Amino acid sequence: MSDHVALLDESAPGLVAAVHVVGSTALGDRAPGSDLDLVVELSRPPSDDDLRKLAEAQSLELDVVYLVDGRPGPWGRDGRLNTTPAEVTPVLLEQLNNYSRTLRGPRPAFAVTRAEVxxxxxxxxxxxxxxxxxxxxAASGPVFREGLLWLAFGPARLWHTIRTGEIVGKSRAGELAGRHWPDLAGPLKELVEARHDxxxxxxxxxxxxxxxxxRRVLAEF
Structure with a gap:
């Protein structure tokens, strides 16, 4: 993370206006192998040279969304820069406002409502x-670990946000769902443990x- 920003500062001086950590790291739920999610606010629309510098600064462990004047800019994932506008959802804006860690620049204050989230x-x-x-x-045979962990907690996170407005990490979502549906608590606890082991x-x-x-989450809404 610091290497990414330092490289941008060195190769494209003045380009980075603010840096915010979001995702599992900001929520205190980062697991082994998790990407580090960043939102980087740029001080200017990136030129072709700036885009080359952004591409050179990408790394496999970083998932980066760039914003220009609060609007979606390029995004980086799996070590590659994508120049199409990033998807900036109401949930991401809510995370930025209330759950992010700001490493540089002013705290974010984007316009988003609970109803939009x-x-x-x-x-x-x-x-x-x-x-x-x-x-x-419909799946059968060997379990694909990362795909299963993705499936296990994604709907539960949205279920909790719809009900309460709060955004939580995957582990917390699994714990809360286990309390709500006690018959699923055992396997959900094991899935939460598997995220970190x-x-x-x-x-x-x-x-x-x-x-x-x-299916139970979908049935509630």
């Missing part, structure tokens, strides 16, 4: 998560619990 969460559940849940239900085995029973949790 809730609408986005509901739409994302239907458009993105519902098909994945049914793919998980790469050696923990996951099996088809965990996949079934993740699918059932997702």
């Amino acid at each position: 809730e609408r986005w969460c509901r739409r994302n559940l239907v458009e993105y998560w519902a098909p994945l849940i049914e793919l998980g239900a 790469p050696g923990r085995d996951l099996h088809d029973g965990h996949r079934g619990a993740a699918v059932e949790l997702g």
